[in-house]
Amino acid sequence: MKKLMWKMGVAILALWVLGSPARAEGLLMARVNAPFPEAMTLLQSAISSRGYTITRLQQVNENLARREYKSDMYRVVYFGKLDEVRQMTAAHPQLIPFLPLNITIFAEGEQAILVASHPRTLYQFFPDPSLKPVLEQWEKDMDDIMDELREAGAGS
Amino acid sequence: MLLRLFALILLGGLGCSQAQAGPNGARLFTSHCAACHGEKGTGGIGVPLALPSFQASVSDDYLRKTIRLGRPGRVMPAFPSLKEDEIDAIVGYLRSWNSGPTVTYSDKPVAGDPAHGKQLFQKYCVACHGANGEGAKGTGVTFSRPRDLPIMAPALHNPGFLAAATDAMIKTTLMKGRAGTPMTSFLKQGLKEKDIDDIVSYVRHFETQPLADSAQLLEAETPVIVRDSPYDLKTTVENVKTAVTTHNYFYGRVQTLEYGLTRPETENPKQVIVYFCNISLLNQALAIDPRVGMFLPCRITILEKPDGKVQVMSVNPKVLSRLFNNSELNEVCEQLKQHYTAIMEESTL
Numbered sequence: 001m002k003k004l005m006w007k008m009g010v011a012i013l014a015l016w017v018l019g020s021p022a023r024a025e026g027l028l029m030a031r032v033n034a035p036f037p038e039a040m041t042l043l044q045s046a047i048s049s050r051g052y053t054i055t056r057l058q059q060v061n062e063n064l065a066r067r068e069y070k071s072d073m074y075r076v077v078y079f080g081k082l083d084e085v086r087q088m089t090a091a092h093p094q095l096i097p098f099l100p101l102n103i104t105i106f107a108e109g110e111q112a113i114l115v116a117s118h119p120r121t122l123y124q125f126f127p128d129p130s131l132k133p134v135l136e137q138w139e140k141d142m143d144d145i146m147d148e149l150r151e152a153g154a155g156s
Numbered sequence: 157m158l159l160r161l162f163a164l165i166l167l168g169g170l171g172c173s174q175a176q177a178g179p180n181g182a183r184l185f186t187s188h189c190a191a192c193h194g195e196k197g198t199g200g201i202g203v204p205l206a207l208p209s210f211q212a213s214v215s216d217d218y219l220r221k222t223i224r225l226g227r228p229g230r231v232m233p234a235f236p237s238l239k240e241d242e243i244d245a246i247v248g249y250l251r252s253w254n255s256g257p258t259v260t261y262s263d264k265p266v267a268g269d270p271a272h273g274k275q276l277f278q279k280y281c282v283a284c285h286g287a288n289g290e291g292a293k294g295t296g297v298t299f300s301r302p303r304d305l306p307i308m309a310p311a312l313h314n315p316g317f318l319a320a321a322t323d324a325m326i327k328t329t330l331m332k333g334r335a336g337t338p339m340t341s342f343l344k345q346g347l348k349e350k351d352i353d354d355i356v357s358y359v360r361h362f363e364t365q366p367l368a369d370s371a372q373l374l375e376a377e378t379p380v381i382v383r384d385s386p387y388d389l390k391t392t393v394e395n396v397k398t399a400v401t402t403h404n405y406f407y408g409r410v411q412t413l414e415y416g417l418t419r420p421e422t423e424n425p426k427q428v429i430v431y432f433c434n435i436s437l438l439n440q441a442l443a444i445d446p447r448v449g450m451f452l453p454c455r456i457t458i459l460e461k462p463d464g465k466v467q468v469m470s471v472n473p474k475v476l477s478r479l480f481n482n483s484e485l486n487e488v489c490e491q492l493k494q495h496y497t498a499i500m501e502e503s504t505l
Contacts, residue, residue, distance in 0.1 A: 026233030026481055027447060029191035055416025060449055064439060074442075076449050082417040089413065089427065094380045096413055096427055096457045097471045104450040108200065113191060115447040117479060125379040125475075150186060 030114045030146040036073040036105070039112035042152050043077060043105055046145045052079040055100055073107040084134050092126050101138060103145070114149060116142055179242045181249030188235065189246065197253050202232065203308075209335040211254040213328060215261050219247045221320035229371040229483030230291065230311055231445075259328075266323035266356045273358030276351055281312075284338060289313035289362055290370040309338070312359050313368040327356045374477035374486050381496055385458070385466040385504040389426060392458050392466050395503035396430045400456075402502070403495055405432040408453065426460040437488070444484045451476060454492070456500060468500045 032039040047054055058076035080100035089096050104115045119138035123131060186195065193199060197206030204210065223243050226234035235243070251258060277289075284292060291311030310317055330352045333341035342352060362368075385392040393410065400407045413427040433453040441448045456470045473492035477485050 027479065029447075031191040031195065033195065053417050058449075058453070060438075060442075060452070063433070064435065064442075066435075074446070074449060076452070078416070080417055082414060085414065085417060086424070093427075093459050093461065093467075094382065094469060096429075096459065097380055097455065097469055099413060100417070102450050104447060106446055106449070115450060117450060121479070147187075150190075 028114075028116045028118055028142055028146055030150050031108070032112045032114060032149045032152070034112060034152070035110055036107040036112045039114075039149065040073075040075060040105060042149055043103065043114065043145070046148045047077065047079050047103070050141050050145065052081055052101070052141075054079045060106075074105070076102050076104050078102045084138075088131060088134055091130060092128065095122065095126060095131075098122060101142075103142075114146060116146075118142070179239070179245040181245035181247075184238075184242055184246050185249050188238075192231075197250065205250055206253040207334070207336050208255065209333075209337070211251070212256050213259065213325070213332065213334060215259055215322075215325060216247050216251070217260070218320045218322075218325060219250060220244070222316065223247070225316040225319055226481065227311065227314050227316040227371075229368075229373055229481060230314055230316075231480070231482050232316070233481050234316070261322045261324035261328070263322055264324070265360065266327055266353050268350075268353035268355070268357030270354065270358040270361045272351070273354035273356070273361075276347070276355050277358050280342060280345065280347070281355070284309035285312050286370075288365075288368060289359065290368045311368065311370050313362045313365070314371050315363075315367065316371075318360070318363050323356050323360060326359055327352055330355060370483050372483055372486065373481065374474040374489055376472045376474035376478070379472055379475050380469050381472050381493070381500060382467055382469040383500045383504045385468055387466060387504070389428065389458060389460040389466050392468060392503060393428050393430065396456050396458060396468060396499065399499040399502040400430065400432040403499055405434045405454065405495075405499075407432040413457070428458045429455050430458065431455050437492075441485070441488050444488065445480055445482045447480060448476065448485065454496070456496065468504060470496045470500065472496075 032042070034042065044054060054077060056078040058078070060074040060076060061072065064074075078100045079102070085099055089099065101119065102116065105112055107113075119135050119142060123135050185193075189202070189205075192202035193205050194202075198204050199207075220243050222232070223235050223238065223246060226232045228234075238246075277285075278287075281289075286292070286309075289312035291314070292309035312318075329339065330342045330347075331349070333339050333344070342355075343349070347355075385395075387395065397407050397410070407430055409429075409431045411429055411431070412423040412425060413429060414423040417423075431453045432455070438452060441452070451471060451473070454470075456468055459467050459469065461467065473489040473496065477483070477489045
């Protein structure tokens with residue numbers, strides 16, 4: 001009887017897990033219903049609150065403007081965790097060109113658009129099971145950051 | 157033990173009731189579609205899905221197939237891992253913007269004369285849809301482009317479009333047009349129904365033609381380009397900087413991978429990245445697809461391995477074509493790959 005109940009419980013949980021929404025294809029993208037400066041602040045906060053260190057803010061539009069190309073507000077935010085970066089690149093140095101993680105943010109009128117590649121895509125390039133837990137964690141964190149900004153924007 | 161089991165089943169039951177309630181179309185739309193199509197379906201990067209004439213002229217089946225298959229090379233991604241009920245939920249949510257009846261179309265082919273259809277297509281359709289149905293220049297993903305058109309003329313030659321649209325749907329669109337877009341009614345332009353059948357048969361014949369360039373994506377042989385260097389790390393870094401400038405780029409930062417992650421004195425000095433840029437090329441790439449910024453500026457990594465050997469490496473830009481599902485990036489990606497390879501080979505000669 002106990003065994004049967006165990007099996008039932010496990011089966012129901014599996015159904016629940018399988019019933020959760022599938023992930024987006026292509027790129028991770030989010031539209032934030034907030035002007036660029038506000039969205040930028042929210043993004044940095046969402047990244048930092050997940051334990052990541054922001055290593056650099058690439059100022060794309062300023063660089064374009066210096067050579068007289070017109071552009072709307074545009075940044076690339078780089079971030080990572082030292083121990084994870086060391087662990088991953090020690091096992092697979094060819095991951096270095098894809099790191100640190102980054103999220104691109106640019107203005108779209110009075111809104112902002114966020115774009116990032118799926119960290120799990122790297123598993124297709126480097127199918128080593130030892131990389132999977134960290135890549136899945138990065139994927140989840142990226143998803144959560146996008147969700148947090150979508151929701152924050154929805155409330156503004 | 158039994159209590160734990162009951163708790164487990166209770167938790168499972170909660171999940172099960174959630175699964176029975178079905179996927180949340182609004183939530184799925186927000187996660188997967190709103191960035192391009194707008195939260196309220198007003199468009200922007202993608203088609204304005206809430207447009208009444210769009211809602212009135214497309215079937216649920218067309219929407220389902222479009223979500224599943226996407227438009228290869230034209231930015232709209234395919235969603236192969238969404239479940240059937242999730243796609244149904246998204247379609248259901250899209251239909252919440254529809255005030256009229258939902259249209260359905262016959263799968264029956266429309267009989268027509270494709271040769272005559274081609275003549276009419278050249279006269280009436282190419283200005284917007286391109287000479288070979290490859291669609292309007294640009295893919296909608298432009299950098300805060302002027303929104304003077306509510307919609308980009310679709311690529312009729314695209315395999316995703318041809319699989320999703322039935323002949324009857326194409327015919328109806330030609331006959332009625334789409335209010336609020338440049339697509340006008342060709343009956344009102346003076347064409348007869350027979351002429352429209354001929355155009356439909358010409359559009360359908362695209363299925364028998366080679367894949368249009370606008371639907372082609374690059375295949376990357378390997379995600380990373382790597383070359384061995386016969387020099388030590390320091391010399392290789394200097395060589396890369398020199399090679400970058402001879403290829404019309406300027407190098408900006410030279411940093412370790414761990415820059416900003418730890419104190420400078422504890423950074424690993426054996427993983428060095430040279431960042432470089434050609435602003436004109438950057439502007440060109442961003443004009444095609446602003447999302448490419450996440451792989452810019454250009455960078456080449458110089459690595460000293462534990463055995464003392466030095467390698468240079470970079471992302472293979474050809475992987476971007478498929479990642480962004482944007483065929484208009486193909487040329488830039490090919491060009492960048494050649495430049496990266498030349499720089500890496502020059503610096504390790």
